Structure formats: structure tokens, C-alpha cells
Amino acid sequence: MTSPAPIPDPREVPRPDPAAAPALSIDGVSHAYGARRALIDVSFNVQPASFTALLGLNGAGKSTLFSLVTRLFGIQSGRVGIFGHDISKSPGEALRLLGVVFQPRTLDLDLSLTQNLLYHAALHGISRREAAARSAELLGRIGLADRAGSKVRDLSGGQMRRLEIARALLHRPRLLLLDEPTVGLDVKARADIIGQVRQLVTEQGIGVLWATHLFDEIMPSDDLVVLHQGKVLARGPMSRVITEAGAQDVNTAFMRLTGAHTMPGGGA
């Protein structure tokens, strides 16, 4: 890891401070639905200003993990912390720092783009005037300013996703969770969204946890967590995970780690 540049950054990018709490810390988390164990002793961290890819097949436990971090489910064992705030003990402080894009779309289709954003802002207690200003700014940034008054129903899949990301950023979180956000999108929309999120990491220092089963969304500089059947099989910088698995690329590494044999279409 390189040390922060001595020159003051004009954009005031928050740099990761090793002494500070990680953006997200998952510590020995297990979760079971009755007899079925969905997560088994899962531990990993997401650092501020980093892009961490959570790689796993469908059913690996990614969505369960997201439900625990967002407090939709209670923690059965282990601990989840967001910038040091325990999600079970001080959920308000933890959730305030968290933005999330769920896999199923969660927009009000009959409301306008702005109305959707204002509703979200209200849920975070952001005053109407402030919310209106932030909404306009974010809509401009995702290139949908001219659609502010249209119904969400009329947007394309990619536009809806961009709107959901904008909504997740409205309360200025420092950790962003995205659960397979590019599923069902075309190549261009996927590239747009990945680019947009990576920009958040580099320019705004947001910590990102990106769940996916698509290898081509991960870059060598990313941190990688391989989740399989509820267990973390590997974690660390992508290059190290590949080397330790004795593989040349992430695809082969994933196959070696999980013992999976068929990899249709470059995805897991």
C-alpha cells in the first residue's frame, strides 16, 4: 500500500487510515435458516476507498450476507461493524453510513425520479430543501437531469440502476453495498455502472462491496472475497488470491478453490 501523498488533495479525498476502523468488518458471522446453514464463520473487511468484490455462485450466501449487513435479518452469531458501529448495538449510526443497492429493483415505478429520491432522503431525515438540491445534483451526475419529472416506469433497466445508485448516495454514505447490480443489463449499461462505481472509490474515497458472479467485473487491483457454500474460501488482493490458488487468472483460481468444473460464458 502506498502512503498518502504529502500534497493536500484539492478534492479532500479521505484516505484509508490503518488505525481507523474498516468501512465494513464482518467478524465470524454465521447464519442458518432452520437447519440449513447459509453462512459459516464468515470474516473479512472492506477498507475505505477500496473496491472489494464478493465473488460467489448463486446460493453462495451473498444475499444473506447483504441482508445481515443491512439489518433486514438479525445477527445470529458473529459481529458486523460499519466504521466501527456495531450493526446490532447501534444500527442507526451504522445504517447512516451505509448506502445499498439491492439486487431486486426497489424503486416506486409510478413516482417520478425526483419523487423517488425525495422519499429516500426523507427516510434519512434530510430536509426537503437540502434533499431537492442533492437530488438535482445527483441526477445531473448520472445524466438523467432532463428526466427528473418522468415516471421511473419509463426508464430503461440501466437507467433505473443508475438511479438506484444515485439514491443510495443521497445521504452521502461512506460504504456502498451493491448486490449483483449489473444482472440483466446490456454490455454498455454494465460498463457505465461499473465505471461510475469505480469513480466513487477513487474520487470520493467510498468503500465498495460489490457482489457478483461475473469475473470480468473484477480488476487486478481489487480486493477479492471468494464465498462458496456459505464459507470464505479466499480473501485478499486479487493477484494474491490467484497466486495462492496456483492459477493464472481469476477464473481458474475460482474453479480450483471451489472445485467447480463448468464455467459457461466466463461467469461463475
Add this chain to the structure above:
Amino acid sequence: MSSITTREAPRGFSAAEYMTCITGIVWREGLRFLHQRERFVSALVRPLVWLFIFAAGFRQVLGISIIPPYETYILYEVYIAPGLMAMIQLFNGMQSSLSMVYDREMGNMRTLLVSPLPRGFLLFCKLLAGTAVSLLQVYAFLLIAWFWDITPPSSGYLTVLPALILSGLMLGSLGMLISSGIKQLENFAGVMNFVIFPMFFASSALYPLWRVQEGSPYLYYLCEANPFTHTVELMRFALYGQINWISLAVVAACTIVFMIGAIWAYDPSRGLARRGPAGGEG
């Protein structure tokens, strides 16, 4: 793995933030309601069918004696008006519960529940929003009913408001409690059969309970124990500027019990967690 070491001091939430949240949730519920015109129309048509057709046909069969709060002989239409107002709220409460099941399936519920404000408060806002929507429906009904010669004292329109808010909260939290136990949308038909119809028919909405007592004492006790009966009676008395204390006590107690139950059921470590992954899990 490094555990939680340092953290920022919690800053809590100000009263202004709570107020913004309440207004935001009520505002969104109102917008959604306005966009669903069919819902408004059907919410109005249902009681009007009862009023225009059922009551007109039934009034020859059923004589109403003078019972409090009425001071004169009244038409059957006048008698069932409070029952129909309560029916509007009953349907609205259950419909909100339907929309919560829908929201949960579609994931909209998640956006609400990941708000950093306390979850009990969020659910209370949701109930308040549902109640506000039911008030619109009830007053629209009362307006139409006025042309049908259902003319309570004009102050009654005001005095019935607190009763409507309380009963709206009670029926809404009952719906919420039920919705927490429903896994899928299709089960709403079951709610109709097992909740709405029995509650409505085994109450004083359509017939005074002394009539029921003549027919079957057991049914009478059942009706007396039905919280919906007390919702109806609370409204009936309030519409004439009076308070039915027993009904008020029952409705208030039920509201508290149902609301605590609903908030308990939506607690992450209990209700939702038992059901397994809520959509999106492959």
C-alpha cells in the same frame, strides 16, 4: 481479522429529522394512492353498494328501535353508515398489509427498513400514512352519503376524526401484524375469508347487537368480543358528539397490542429472520 476498534461518537437523530421522515412517508403513501385511482374508486364503490343497494333492500326487513346514540327513529341507512366507514378502514388496513407483502416481495420494504431511524418509528409512520389515506376515503364517503340523507350533526364530522384516527391505527396495525405472517401475495384471499368477512359480519356494523342476541346468545358474545364492533361503536357515538367509553378502551387497548405485535414481528432478529431469504437469493 481485526475487530471493531475505533468508532465515531454517535450523534443520534434530531426531532426535525423524525418529522422529515414522518412527512416523507405520509407524502409518498399519498402520492401512491393518488396514482392508484382504481383503488380510490373501489374503496368508495364498495361501501356505496352496501348503502345504495343492500341498505335500501334491507330496511324493510329490519326495524331499528331507538338506541343510543340516536334520539329518534332512524333509517337503516343511517344505522349502517358508521359500519361502512369502519369497513372502509378495515379494507384499507388490510390493503396496506397487502401492499407491504407486495413491497417485501418487490423489495420496496427494504428501502424503508434500511433507513437509520428506529424501525418501530418507521413502522409507526407507515401506519400513520395508511390511516391518512383511509381518512380521505372515509370523508369522501361521508360527502356522498350526505346527499343520500345521512346527515349527522355538522360538528360530528369533526368529533369523529379522533375516532377515525384511532381505529385507522388499530386496523392498520392489525393488517401489519397479519402481513408479517404472510409469505406470499396470494394468501391475501385467505385474509379476506378469515379476517375481513368474519370481522365485518360478526359485528354491530350491519345490525344492532340486541337483534343478534335474540337470535343467538353465543353469536352475541362473539360480536361483543370482536374489536371491530367497538371500532364501529366508537365511530357511531363520535359522529353524534358522544364517547362510548367501553369501545374507546377496547379500541385503544387493541391498537397498542396490535402495534406492539407488528413492531415485534418486524424486528430483524425475530419475524423477518425466520422466513429465510427474502427474494433475491439465487
